[in-house]
Amino acid sequence: MLIRRIDATRLEDCLALAAGREWSSEPHKWGLLFEIGDVYGIDDPDGGLAGCVVCTRYGKRLSGIGMMLVAEKFGRQGLGTQLMKHAMAEAGTDSTWLTATTYGQPLYEKLGFRSIGDSYIYRGEFRPPAAGVSRAASTKDLEAIAALDAEVFGAPRPEVLRRLPAFAERLVVIQGTGGIRGYGAAWRNVDNTVIGPVVADNESVAKDLISDLAAGTSLPVRLDIDSTHPELREWVEGLGVGRGMRTTVMVHGASLPGDRSRLFLPLSVATG
Ligand SMILES: CC(C)(COP(=O)(O)OP(=O)(O)OC[C@H]1O[C@@H](n2cnc3c(N)ncnc32)[C@H](O)[C@@H]1OP(=O)(O)O)[C@@H](O)C(=O)NCCC(=O)NCCS
Structure with a gap:
């Protein structure tokens, strides 16, 4: 499935994807992410998005990755891994930072991420x-x-x-x-x-x-x-x-x- 950069016209699709994973609807935050970051998506052939990820690049040294989401019906088929690899390759930075949920952590470990601590909401x-x-x-x-x-x-x-x-x-x-x-x-x-x-x-x-x-x-x-x-x-x-x-x-x-x-x-x- 093709990964491509998407713009703010796909905001509603991102919100729907997030809602499907019981994440709250955060249009103001997404609005900023579309401005400061690169949002990559995979289209669901039935409409909407099958997956997305946001990579915010800070020059050549550092990038931050977040909002990694794959619709449940496409889970465990490798979409998350492909999105992550794509975002990292496009960013090409010395370091990439993220905070991982328990779902995402095994995927990131397989890609060579190492834990450096934890974060609490x-x-x-x-x-x-x-x-x-x-x-x-x-x-x-x-x-x-x-x-x-x-x-x-x-x-x-x-x-x-x-x-x-x-x-x-x-x-x-x-x-x-x-x-x-x-x-x-x-x-x-x-x-x-x-x-x-x-x-x-x-x-x-x-x-x-x-x-x-x-x-x-x-x-x-x-x-x-x-x-x-x-x-x-x-x-x-x-x-x-x-x-x-x-x-x-x-x-x-x-x-x-x-x-x-x-x-x-x-x-x-x-x-x-
Ligand atoms: C995390 C998420 C993006 C993974 O997407 P995915 O397309 O299913 O990932 P992949 O198919 O590439 O799976 C890669 C690995 O991730 C791990 N993984 C994925 N889903 C998992 C689950 N439900 N439970 C445990 N491990 C899981 C597994 O190690 C998996 O490898 P395996 O299938 O060979 O065991 C997806 O589960 C999701 O959107 N979860 C809800 C939102 C979330 O937590 N996002 C991560 C934020 S850091």
Whole structure:
């Protein structure tokens, strides 16, 4: 079955595929993924999509893969493996990052991905007292945000950062004497507010950013916290947010670039 790049005109087909696997309908997130990433699909001869995957490429060093979906009726016929191989070959990056469900993990292992940790979804009412130390980012901050982000993420992601002010409901920075000490965003996804990305000098700055972003929404929040930040998990759990689904963080190829100790929350688990 032919794999080809698809555009946002196939959004409804992607949503239907996700619904078939009991994933929620996330049109706002998919809208961004179509803009920043390459979405590959396989047509179902009976209409709609048999499978899809999204690969977001950050220059030559790094790509993130997510939204890997194969319709149940086509399961275990090799479509997932073919989609994955295709996306990786097209990206051609030194490293590929993803977070794997228990369904996907064996497939990725067979393709040479290795586990480097885990990530938990935290979702619920989250009301830490606002730190009140951040301010809304302005266009004048975008250059400093991009510089900090590239250093920490280890690969430039101009496509993401260019769209973040419009995609997110809030984009904030904490100013230090020698420049910004961190930035964070909160964006609306279906019935909750996702906090991320959050990039900060240290954990205390990250918590201040997260607290201020959480204070700006009346909806339940979602945070995806990986095992490099156990203290952040403890803090969030201590404030009453339950641990949800676990995924395995996996890498293919070279070790991840950048300084992951300062990447506190991803934009999403589909993109890094
Ligand atoms: C994960 C998924 C994309 C795999 O697609 P697929 O086309 O069935 O994958 P393949 O046929 O290429 O299978 C490759 C391997 O994956 C593993 N696998 C696939 N489906 C599995 C299942 N239901 N249970 C256990 N292992 C499974 C197996 O190791 C399989 O190899 P095998 O059939 O030789 O044992 C598909 O099951 C799916 O959409 N699941 C729901 C959404 C999801 O979890 N996506 C992954 C996000 S990381």
